[in-house]
Every structure is written in structure tokens, then in C-alpha cells.
Amino acid sequence: MRNYSIYACAVTIRIVVCFAILAFTYKFDFPPFMILIIALLNDGTIMTLSVDRVLPSMTPDSWDLAEIFSYAVAYGLYLTASTVALVVIIMETTFFQDNFGVSLAESPVTSNDEQLHMVVYLQVAIISQALIFVTRSHS
Structure with missing residues (x-):
């Protein structure tokens, strides 16, 4: 449940904040x-958390709501920054064209x-x- 909480909050924060900024x-x-x-892909991912094993040190009594929320906010904002940075790089620079020879059809x-929507969609889906x-690693 701890992993689920962190994941669900982080993805929600990321999608809401990122799409609002864009x-x-x-x-x-x-x-x-x-x-x-x-939304459907995120629900499918959440189902994989249902088979997590609980470590003896990770009992519900030892969970701290502030810790869970702080992890979720940090992950969500970090992922938001990565998506916004990608869009800024694509729209404002020629980084991908200069370094990788890749460009969108419209210039x-x-x-x-x-095509930009496709890139944003793929980045959001893969990173999520x-x-x-x-969230499943405890270190």
C-alpha cells in the first residue's frame, strides 16, 4: 500500500501539473x-503493485504519511520537470537535430x-x- 500510495500520488501530481503547464x-x-x-496505462501499472511483498520493517504501523507524500511530490515534480524540459528543448532549440539528426516534420x-503530441505522450507513458x-525499490 505504501508503494501504491507513492506511485498514485506521484503520477497524479505529474500529469495534472505537467499538462497544466503545457x-x-x-x-x-x-x-x-x-x-x-x-489513464488506462497507469491503472494497469498500479495492478502490478498488488503483488508486492511487505518487508518486516515496512508494516503499516511504520508508515509515515508525510514521508509518503513527500516522496510522491518529489517524484511528481521531477517527472513534470523532465517532460516540460523535453518540450522546451524540442520547441526552442535544435538539440535533437544537431546531435541526433532527428527533427519533426513541421519547422x-x-x-x-x-508529432510533438506523440513525443509528449510517449515520454509520459514510458516514464510513468x-x-x-x-517506487518498488526501498533504497
Whole structure:
């Protein structure tokens, strides 16, 4: 339950804060289907936490709500920063073009470019899936 709480709060904070920043700062218009798929993927990931084993030192009596929430906020804000940084790098610089030879079809990149939405969706989905490994490790 501790891992579930950290994961659920972190992902919720990340999605709400990240999409709010992108919507208000860059005027992103996210397709509703993208948000639906992200929600379904997150629910699937949460189900894997149901098989966690409880270590003797991790009994419910030893859980500290402030600790759980602080981990969740830290993870959520860190993941938000990673997504916003990715969008800023794609939209404001030629980093990926210069270093990897990769560019979006539309140049300059606009905030409602379908390829940019795809990149943001993939980054959000993959990082949310990777967060499960972070919350399951106790060190």
C-alpha cells in the first residue's frame, strides 16, 4: 500500500501539473484519447503493485504519511520537470537535430503539432511505467 500510495500520488501530481503547464504556457490542445490511454496505462501499472511483498520493517504501523507524500511530490515534480524540459528543448532549440539528426516534420515546431503530441505522450507513458520500479525499490 505504501508503494501504491507513492506511485498514485506521484503520477497524479505529474500529469495534472505537467499538462497544466503545457496547456497554459504553450497552449497545448491535447487529444482526449491521449489522456484516456495514459489513464488506462497507469491503472494497469498500479495492478502490478498488488503483488508486492511487505518487508518486516515496512508494516503499516511504520508508515509515515508525510514521508509518503513527500516522496510522491518529489517524484511528481521531477517527472513534470523532465517532460516540460523535453518540450522546451524540442520547441526552442535544435538539440535533437544537431546531435541526433532527428527533427519533426513541421519547422518551426508549433505547440499543437501532432508529432510533438506523440513525443509528449510517449515520454509520459514510458516514464510513468518506469516510476513503478522506483517506487518498488526501498533504497
